[in-house]
Amino acid sequence: MRIATWNVNGLRARLDFVRLWLESRRPDIVGFQELKLEDEQFPHELFAEIGYHAVTHGQKSWNGVAILTREPAEVLERGLMGQEDFGSRLITAQFEDIRFTTVYVPNGKSVEHEDYPKKLLWLEALRDALAAAGHADHPAVLCGDFNIVPAPIDSWNEALLAGHIFHTDAERTRYQAVLDTGWSDLFRHLHPAEKQFSWWDYRGGAFHRRMGLRIDFLLGSRSLLERVESVQIDREFRKKQDGLTPSDHAPVFADLT
DNA sequence: ATGTCGGAATTATTCCGA
Numbered sequence: 001m002r003i004a005t006w007n008v009n010g011l012r013a014r015l016d017f018v019r020l021w022l023e024s025r026r027p028d029i030v031g032f033q034e035l036k037l038e039d040e041q042f043p044h045e046l047f048a049e050i051g052y053h054a055v056t057h058g059q060k061s062w063n064g065v066a067i068l069t070r071e072p073a074e075v076l077e078r079g080l081m082g083q084e085d086f087g088s089r090l091i092t093a094q095f096e097d098i099r100f101t102t103v104y105v106p107n108g109k110s111v112e113h114e115d116y117p118k119k120l121l122w123l124e125a126l127r128d129a130l131a132a133a134g135h136a137d138h139p140a141v142l143c144g145d146f147n148i149v150p151a152p153i154d155s156w157n158e159a160l161l162a163g164h165i166f167h168t169d170a171e172r173t174r175y176q177a178v179l180d181t182g183w184s185d186l187f188r189h190l191h192p193a194e195k196q197f198s199w200w201d202y203r204g205g206a207f208h209r210r211m212g213l214r215i216d217f218l219l220g221s222r223s224l225l226e227r228v229e230s231v232q233i234d235r236e237f238r239k240k241q242d243g244l245t246p247s248d249h250a251p252v253f254a255d256l257t
Numbered sequence: 258a259t260g261t262c263g264g265a266a267t268t269a270t271t272c273c274g275a
Contacts (some may be wrong), residue, residue: 009275010263018269036264062274107275161267193261201275202261248262248275 001227002026004253005143005218006100007033007199015043017244021237022050027253028070029095031102033145035064042066054092054138063087064101065144069095083125086118090126098224099135103144110165117149122200127181136182140221144201145249147215148175150185153195154214162240166213183219186254187231196233199249207238218254227256 005144008014022030024107030052036040039058047054047068057078058064065088067073073093078089079104092101103126106121108255135142149166179185187196199213206212220228230255231254238250 013263034263111275204260245262 001028001085001096001098001256001257002253003028003034003098003100003141003143003218004251005145006030007145007216007247007249009247009249010032010036010233011043012037012041013068013245014247015046015240016245017237019046019050019236020070020244022047022052022249024237025251025253026071026101027068027119027236029073029098029100030068031100031141031143032066032068032238033064033089033102033104034062035066036062036085037064055091057091057187059138063089063104065089065091065104067091067093067095067100067102069093071095073100080122080125080129083122086122089122090197095137099138099142101135101142101144101244103142103146105145105147107147108171108230111163111168116165120170120174123171123178127174127177130178130181130183137223138221139224139227141177141224142183142219143217143252144218145223146170146175149213149215150175150188150217153193154197154212156197156211166215179219182221184222184225186220186228187214187219187233187252188223189225190228190231196235197250198233198252200238202248203237216249216255218252221256229255 198216201206
């Protein structure tokens, strides 16, 4: 079983690229973020052609999440309770024995911006919702674009960026509180000391200058952790493919027994 | 050049968000 997460940065603009990736990696479950379209615009037929079903939680222009599966999945929740004003950023579905949630955590923009304290509140609401749901006792996945750099090793330049957005103690504390509801970072679990990134700014040749951040995670509950064989941040697909523009995020995938 | 993208609003150009 192969599971994956990917911020596609606009599904309509990325559709050919996404199909290329799906046909190359053949994941069984995928969480997408930043669809930037309404549910009515989701191209279910195009995914059906290559063997995927989708459940979606979109909105006009921004945000939006979806879960792709090989067979139809059952939606358990759309949206984070009490945080609806911050956009469509969470969806949970049951597929086979796995409870699969994907999230697009608010960016926050900068520590001075009004979105920053709202980002912290969103993370607190996520923690509360996860604690109440008791996912930790099931095979469960929580994945997505967290817009948080968990530790200095996950930043291209912690010395420069410490205290700035994605790199604050307040964000890291709240992310840890999410983990403490029963999750482990699958990549960091298998690769405790590897410096690898999942996002690079489009600007200034950041990708080629290795100026990235690791902000996209596959988290697993305890029983899922026992099944993890490998985790890969798919850098190849942060590069142009057949002249197609990539997302600014690389996909992350893991293979389970 | 804070250097690039995607999308929306409006009609090829400007803004907003990331």
